[in-house]
Amino acid sequence: MAEAATGFLEQLKSCIVWSWTYLWTVWFFIVLFLVYILRVPLKINDNLSTVSMFLNTLTPKFYVALTGTSSLISGLILIFEWWYFRKYGTSFIEQVSVSHLRPLLGGVDNNSSNNSNSSNGDSDSNRQSVSECKVWRNPLNLFRGAEYNRYTWVTGREPLTYYDMNLSAQDHQTFFTCDSDHLRPADAIMQKAWRERNPQARISAAHEALEINEIRSRVEVPLIASSTIWEIKLLPKCATAYILLAEEEATTIAEAEKLFKQALKAGDGCYRRSQQLQHHGSQYEAQHRRDTNVLVYIKRRLAMCARRLGRTREAVKMMRDLMKEFPLLSMFNIHENLLEALLELQAYADVQAVLAKYDDISLPKSATICYTAALLKARAVSDKFSPEAASRRGLSTAEMNAVEAIHRAVEFNPHVPKYLLEMKSLILPPEHILKRGDSEAIAYAFFHLAHWKRVEGALNLLHCTWEGTFHEVSVYPKKELPFFILFTAGLCSFTAMLALLTHQFPELMGVFAKAFLSTLFAPLNFVMEKVESILPSSLWHQLTRI
Numbered sequence: 001m002a003e004a005a006t007g008f009l010e011q012l013k014s015c016i017v018w019s020w021t022y023l024w025t026v027w028f029f030i031v032l033f034l035v036y037i038l039r040v041p042l043k044i045n046d047n048l049s050t051v052s053m054f055l056n057t058l059t060p061k062f063y064v065a066l067t068g069t070s071s072l073i074s075g076l077i078l079i080f081e082w083w084y085f086r087k088y089g090t091s092f093i094e095q096v097s098v099s100h101l102r103p104l105l106g107g108v109d110n111n112s113s114n115n116s117n118s119s120n121g122d123s124d125s126n127r128q129s130v131s132e133c134k135v136w137r138n139p140l141n142l143f144r145g146a147e148y149n150r151y152t153w154v155t156g157r158e159p160l161t162y163y164d165m166n167l168s169a170q171d172h173q174t175f176f177t178c179d180s181d182h183l184r185p186a187d188a189i190m191q192k193a194w195r196e197r198n199p200q201a202r203i204s205a206a207h208e209a210l211e212i213n214e215i216r217s218r219v220e221v222p223l224i225a226s227s228t229i230w231e232i233k234l235l236p237k238c239a240t241a242y243i244l245l246a247e248e249e250a251t252t253i254a255e256a257e258k259l260f261k262q263a264l265k266a267g268d269g270c271y272r273r274s275q276q277l278q279h280h281g282s283q284y285e286a287q288h289r290r291d292t293n294v295l296v297y298i299k300r301r302l303a304m305c306a307r308r309l310g311r312t313r314e315a316v317k318m319m320r321d322l323m324k325e326f327p328l329l330s331m332f333n334i335h336e337n338l339l340e341a342l343l344e345l346q347a348y349a350d351v352q353a354v355l356a357k358y359d360d361i362s363l364p365k366s367a368t369i370c371y372t373a374a375l376l377k378a379r380a381v382s383d384k385f386s387p388e389a390a391s392r393r394g395l396s397t398a399e400m401n402a403v404e405a406i407h408r409a410v411e412f413n414p415h416v417p418k419y420l421l422e423m424k425s426l427i428l429p430p431e432h433i434l435k436r437g438d439s440e441a442i443a444y445a446f447f448h449l450a451h452w453k454r455v456e457g458a459l460n461l462l463h464c465t466w467e468g469t470f471h472e473v474s475v476y477p478k479k480e481l482p483f484f485i486l487f488t489a490g491l492c493s494f495t496a497m498l499a500l501l502t503h504q505f506p507e508l509m510g511v512f513a514k515a516f517l518s519t520l521f522a523p524l525n526f527v528m529e530k531v532e533s534i535l536p537s538s539l540w541h542q543l544t545r546i
Contacts, residue, residue, distance in 0.1 A: 080092070081093065085163075135167060135432045135433065135434050135435075136333075136432065136433055136434075136435060137171060137332075137333075137431070137432055138429060138430060138431055138432055138433045138443050139332065139333035139334070139336040139337055139368075140304075140336065140337060140340065140429070140443060140446075140447050141429070141430075141431045142428065142429070142431075143246075143247060143250070143253065143256055144160075144199075144247050144248045145246075145247060145248045145249050145250045145251055145256065146250055146251055146252050146253050146255070146256050147253075147428075148160060148428065149251070151428055159428045160430060160431060161430070164430045164431050164432055165197075165431070167431070167432045168431050168432070169194055169195065172194040173191075173194050173195065175290070175293040175294070175297065176190070176194065176240045176243070176290065176293065176294055176297075177190070177191050177194065177290065178286045178287050178289070178290040179283065179286055180283050180286065180287050185209075185212050186209040186210075186212045186238040186241065187209075187238065187240070189205050189208055189209040189212070190205065190206070190209050190238060190240045190241055190244070192205060193205035193206060193209070193241075193244060194244075199248055202244055202248060203244070203245065203248060203249050205244075206241040206242075206244040206245050206249075207241075207245075209238045209240075209241040210237070210238060210241050210242075212238075237262070237265070237266035237269075238266065239263045239264075239266040239267035239270060239294050239295075239298065240263075240294060242259050242260070242262050242263030242266065243259075243260070243263050243294070243297065243298065243301075245259050246259035246260045246263065246301070247301075253305055253308045253309055254309065256301075256305055257302065257305040257306075257309070260298055260301050260302045260305060261302070263294075263298045264295075264298045264299065264302065267291065267294045267295045267298050268295060270291045270294070271288075271291040271292060271294075271295045274287050274288040274291045275288060275291075292326070292329075293329075296322065296326050296329055296332060297332070299318060299322045300319070300322060300332060300334055300337065302318060303315045303318035303319045303322065303337065303341075304337060306318065307337075307340075307341050307344075312341050312344050312345055313345065315337075315341050316338065316341045316342060316345065319334055319337055319338040319341065320338070322334060323335065323338070333366070335354055335357075335358050336366065336368045336369075338354060339351060339354055339355075339368055339369075339372055340368070340447055340448065340451075342354065343372070343375075343448070343451040344451070346454070348376060348379065351372065351376065352376055355369065355372060355373055355376070359373060365412055365435075366435070366440070367409070367412065367413045367416055367436075367440050367441060367443075367444040368444055368448070370408060370409035370412045370413070371409045371413075371416055371420075371444060371448065372448075373405055373408075373409070374402070374405040374406045374408070374409040374462075375448075375451065375452060375455060375458060377398075377401050377402040377405040377406075378402045378405070378406065378455065378457075378458045378461050378462070379455045379458060380398050380402065381396070381398045381399045381402050381461070382402070382455060382456060382457030382458045382460065382461045383456045383457045384457075385399065385457055385460065385461050385464075387464050402461065403461075403465045406461070406462060406465050406466055407465070407466075410466050412436060413435075413436045413437070413440055413441055413444075415437065415438045415440075415441035416440075416441040416444055416445060417462055417463075417466040418441075419441050419442060419444075419445035419449070420445050420448075420449055420452055420459060420462060421459060421462065421463055422449075426442060426445060426446055426449075427442060428446070429442050429443035429446045429447075430442075430443070
C-alpha cells in the first residue's frame, strides 16, 4: 500500500514538472487571471500607489547609502570567499552552485546511477572542461625537483602554493590513473601516491612501485616439452613511477632526462599493448586513454629537457613529431612549447606558420599566441621606429599593423607589458595559470622576455604604444585601468589569482586586494560624481555635512 502511494506521488510530481516545463504559457496566463480576479481583495491598486509614492519621496542620500551598502556586502562576500578558499581549497559559491543549484536547474545529478555507469573518458573530459573554465595547466611549467626546489634551497620558502599543488595532484589523477589500476599492484600504489601531500611520501611510493616490478614471476608452462626449465619474465615497468621521480626527486635536468627516458621505454610498451586491446571493452579503452596521456606527457617533458639543456633543434623536432603523432590532444598546448623553442632559434617564418594554424577564433586564446603575433608584427618596424618621427609624419601601414597587434594583445592580457618592460619584478611561474590574469603574464614574461630583448626596438615600441589600449575606456580612473579585467572576472577568478601567486611574495595579496577594492568602490565614486553634478552646490554641501 505504501509503495502504491509512493508511486502515485512520483507520477503526480512528474506530471506537474512536465506541465510546468511545456505548458508554462498556460500557467502564466492562469496566474495573471488570478491576479486580476483578486485585485480588489488584495488591494493591489492601493499597494501600487503606496509603492510609487514611496519611491517618489526617496532622496539622493538613499541611493548613495544603497550603493555603499551593496559595495560593503560585496567586500564581505570577498573576505568570506577568501577565508573559505584558504581553509577548504575550493570556492564556496562554486561548490554550492555545482552541488545544489545545478541539479535543480536541470543539470547533471551527481548521485544518479546512470552517471556512475558512464565511461571514464566522458567523466575525464567533463572534469577537464570544468577546470578549464577557471585555471589552465601552464604548458611551460618548471620541474619541481630540478628547478622549483632551487628556490627553496636558496630562500627557504616554498615556490608553489598549496592550491597550485592540489590542482597538479588532480591533473595527475585524471591523466595518469584509470579504474583498472587496482588490478596491477604498482599502479595501485601510484594511484595512492598521486594523492599524497608529503613529497617524500610520494617519492617513497614511487620507489616501492618500481621495486614491485623487479619481482620475477614464474610461468607454469615449460619452455620445452618434458623439460624442467621454466620461463622467467619481468613484469612491465611502471612509467608513472619514473615520471614522479623525474619531476620531484631529480635535482638536475640531466637526471630528470634519464628518468624520463626510462619512463618512455616503459610507457611505450604499455601503450602498444593497450592499443591492441582498446576495442575489447570500456575498461581497456580507458586504460588505453590513460597510456596515451602518459606517453604524450613523457615525450613532451623530454622535449622540454632537451630545450633546457641547449639542444633546441632536437626539442623542436620532438615537438613536431609529437604533434603529428597525436594531433587531437590539444589540451597539453604543445604548440606553445614549440613557439618558444622556435623563437629561441629565431626561426620567425616557422613561428608565423604555427601562429597561422593555432591563432584561430575557434581555439582558446593565450598570452603566448597574442604577444608572439604582436612581436612578429613589431619586428618588421621596431628597428626604425621613432615616436617623434611617427608624430610628425603619422604611422605607416606596417607600423599601424604592429600597433594594432600590440593593442589586441594588451586587450587580452593587460598585465604582460609591465613584466616585459621590467616595471614589475618577475617571480617563478606557477604550475597553473589564470587566463588573462597576472599568473599568465608572469609565466609568459618568464620565458619570452629574452625573445623580446633580442628583437631590436621591440620593447621600445611596446613601451610607446601599449597604454593606448585604455584611452577609449572612460568609466574608471586611468590609474585603475590595468585592473578592469580583474573587476569583471568575478570573485572566483580573483581568489584563484591570489591562491596561485601569493605564496612566494605574500605582499602581492595586499596589492591585489587594494586593486580589487578600488575597482569595487569605483561605481560608488561614479554615482557620487553624478549626484554632485546634478544637485545645487549648497544642497550638496549640506548633504555631505550630514
